Amino acid sequence: MIQLYGHELSGNSYKPRLLLELLNVEYEWIKVDLMKGEHKTPAYLTMNPFGQVPLLVDGDATLADAQAILVYLARQYGGEQWLPTEALPLAQVVRWLSITAGEIRQGPENARLYYLFGATNINIERAHQKSAYILTQLDQHLSNRQWLELDRLTIADIAVFPYVALALDGKIDLTPYPHVLTWIDRVKHLPGFVGMSGIAASTTA
Numbered sequence: 001m002i003q004l005y006g007h008e009l010s011g012n013s014y015k016p017r018l019l020l021e022l023l024n025v026e027y028e029w030i031k032v033d034l035m036k037g038e039h040k041t042p043a044y045l046t047m048n049p050f051g052q053v054p055l056l057v058d059g060d061a062t063l064a065d066a067q068a069i070l071v072y073l074a075r076q077y078g079g080e081q082w083l084p085t086e087a088l089p090l091a092q093v094v095r096w097l098s099i100t101a102g103e104i105r106q107g108p109e110n111a112r113l114y115y116l117f118g119a120t121n122i123n124i125e126r127a128h129q130k131s132a133y134i135l136t137q138l139d140q141h142l143s144n145r146q147w148l149e150l151d152r153l154t155i156a157d158i159a160v161f162p163y164v165a166l167a168l169d170g171k172i173d174l175t176p177y178p179h180v181l182t183w184i185d186r187v188k189h190l191p192g193f194v195g196m197s198g199i200a201a202s203t204t205a
Contacts, residue, residue: 001026001027001028002020002025002026002027002028002056002057002058003027003028003030003056003057003058004016004017004020004027004028004029004030004054004055004056005030005032005044005047005053005054005055005056005057006029006030006031006032006053006054006055007031007032007033007034007053008031008196008197009116009196009197009198010034010053010054011109011112011162011163011166011196012053012054012066012162013053013054013066014162014196014199015054015066015067015069015070015158015159015161015162016054016056016066016069016070016073017029017054017194017196018158018161018162018193018194019070019073019074019078019082019155019158020073021192021193021194022158022190022191022192022193023073023077023078023082023192024192025073025077032044032053032055034053039051039052039053047062048062048064050064052064052065054066054069056069056072056073058072058076066159067097067100067101067159070097070155070158070159071083071097071155073155074154074155078155081152081153081154082153082154082155083154083155084150084154089149089150092149092150092156093149093150093154093155093156095156096148096149096156096157096159096160097155097156097159099134099160100159100160100163103130103133103134103137104134104160104163104164105163106126106127106130107127107128107129107130107131107132107133107134107135108127108131108134108135108163108164108166108167108170108172109163109170110122110124110127110130110170111124111127111128111131111167111169111170111171111172112163112166112167112169112170113170114127114170115169115170115171116169116170127170128170128171128172131167131170131172135164135167135172135174135176135177135180136177138160138164138177138179138180139176139177139178139179139180140179142179142180142182142183143179146183146186147183148160153190157183157187161184161187162196162199164180164184165184165187165198165199166198166199168198169198188200188201
C-alpha cells in the first residue's frame with residue numbers, strides 16, 4: 001500500500017493526499033510531527049535527505065517534493081486525463097507546477113508561513129505584493145474557463161489549489177478575485193474531495 005508521510009497543516013502534504021482521494025487510490029497517511037523534529041530523525045533522513053514533507057513510498061519508489069509526487073501519481077494511477085503525454089498539453093500543465101513553486105510560493109504560501117507559523121525570515125510586504133500579482137493573473141486566466149488548462153481537471157489545479165485556498169491564513173482577502181473563488185468552490189465539489197485545516201469541504205450540493 002502507498003504510504004504518504006506529511007503534516008496536517010502542510011499545504012504541500014495536502015496536494016498528494018487530495019489527488020489520492022480524487023483518484024480513489026488506497027493509501028496510508030503517516031503523520032510527521034514537525035514540532036518534535038520527526039522529519040530530522042536518521043530514519044526519515046534516510047528516506048528523504050532534505051528532511052521535508054511530503055514523502056511518498058509506493059513499493060520500491062520513494063519520492064519527495066509535492067510537485068514530483070503529483071506527476072508520479074498522475075502518470076501511475078491517473079493517466080492522460082491528469083497529465084497528458086502530448087508535448088503542448090504537457091507543457092501547459094507543467095507550467096502551473098512551475099508557477100506553484102515560484103509565484104505562489106513567494107506569495108500566498110510565504111504569507112501563510114509568516115502569519116501562521118511565525119517565519120521571521122519572510123518579507124511580508126513582498127509576499128503580499130507577489131500574492132496580489134499572481135492572484136490577479138489567476139483570476140484573469142479563470143475568467144473564461146473552469147479549469148486551469150485543457151478544459152478539464154488536471155494536476156495543474158491540484159498543485160495550485162491549496163495555498164490559494166489557504167490565502168486567508170496569510171491575511172490575503174480573496175474577495176477581489178471572484179473567478180478564483182468560483183474555481184475554489186468548483187474544486188470543493190469534486191467527488192472524493194477531502195479538506196484540511198483551513199479548507200473545509202463544501203456543504204452545498
